Amino acid sequence: MTRPASISLSTVGVPRVPALALDTVWFQVAGTLCNLRCHHCFISCGPTNRNHDYMSRESIRGYLREAEEMGARDFYFTGGEPFLHRDLLGILEDTLRVGPASVLTNGTLIPHETAAALASLARGSRYALEMRVSLDGLTPAMNDPIRGEGTFEEAMRGLRALAAAGFLPIVTVAQTWSDADDARLRGEFHAFLRDAGIPRPRVKVLPLFRIGREEGRSRGYTPTEFLTEEHMKGYDPWLLQCSNSRMVTSRGVYVCPILIDAPDALLAPTLRESMKPFPLGHGACHTCWATGASCRN
């Protein structure tokens, strides 16, 4: 997708995205708790951030029932770090009875036994279980300054354990490089992963959201990086994930996985009540619009 030029804030009114359908449900299963403290984390997760807390298996079961009644297609689990949650495997077992599941992890807490247990869950379901592991470079020198000392090797161990258990993990990378370097780095990343013993590597590059810790690492949004009614003229709202998905955390239902620190993004306590239009008033909304980004696989 080509990147449209920014439009200045000449028109009044913040555009609203309609709630078209509930296709995808996200769970902030481990809250904002993480064993890492990445410099680009858009929700500033870390070992002591309890802004959003762990979700109980019972609470997730309730949301799964509601989602099933509403005809949801698939489910995603993120955090924080989902593998800090003691009941994660049980929660995935519950989910895979209802539909496909994806887990977004930093890969540092997946020993062989965990990978084997996940593979057994995946084999037992007719639905896909996708494992998505985050890395930020081809070497510790690229990755560790962003994600922390030693995290490159730990994540590679997790990736190898998943591959050995039969998974084709998706490696996600936040785009911390320029567009000019994009094609070259993607190619190098593929080659590197193959050489590192990850057969048939799948790589997903995500744009950076200039909020949370990333705001301090690079910069925040400028006054022109916000959406107006002009931006939405002729734009298909289906392309914005907020038109067809919701994020559930210990605090309730949010409009999307990115904005869980924004008070206005908390929509309702239940999925059904959360299906209402949302004003696209955040800089992050501009990023999704401009890049066509989706947090989905």
Place this chain on the structure above:
Amino acid sequence: MVIPVALRGGELEGGLAILGGPYNNHLALRAVLDDARARGAARIFCLGDLGGFGPNPGKIYPLLREYEVFTIAGNYDRSLADRLSDCGCGYTHPDDNRYAQLSYDYTDRRTTDSERAWLSALPEQVAFERRGRRYRLCHGSPRRVNEFLWESASSDAFLLRLAREAGADTLLCTHTGIPWQRLLPGGTRIVNVGAVGRPANDGRTGVWYAWLPAGSDDAEFIPVRYDHEALALEMEAERLPAAFLETIRTGWWTTCLEILPAKERARGRH
């Protein structure tokens, strides 16, 4: 919401052949149409995406006319009719888009004005009653022409919602290129008929289409062999990518793989 073209007629109670994207593969298409005719098909439907991947797009149209195939529009057909710059397949990964663009540009360059006019007249969806059940035929899904309905990535609840919103007891679609069928609790049936233009990433060089026998709601998937080597040579002469030829010769997908969910990807070789 798309308003489908409503069909009526006693022949709809007979055996129906329903096939997915021909993707310019005129040799596979003819073999499939001959097979359907030999089975005594009362009606043959094609769910769209006539172009892409294979060679010489112009060879598809006479076949559809000769065999009186009732054809609906896929995203490819709409893009060509509207002279859009890409196929609108809905891929999200640059690697998938790169190969999709090669075949779209190739097909676009070789599509005539009269073919575009013919494509622009194709209906978007079809609805009819058969054995007391409401059938809906679409390309991707009833709500989005380029929605991928993968077997492992679609919950029962989601498929039921799509069928209910379309007012359908049986929903037939294509777009993903891999055939599957699911009978949902309550009796709603979803059938992805696969595609006839490209093998189903199963290591077989043949292709698949769906057959609804007279007196049955249960789709059978029919494997059809064709002269795939002749097609590969024709593609070579047209200077189509070597990766496409490999797929035709091996039955394994080599391109547009990133869109596949884990289970479907793991079944393939690449």
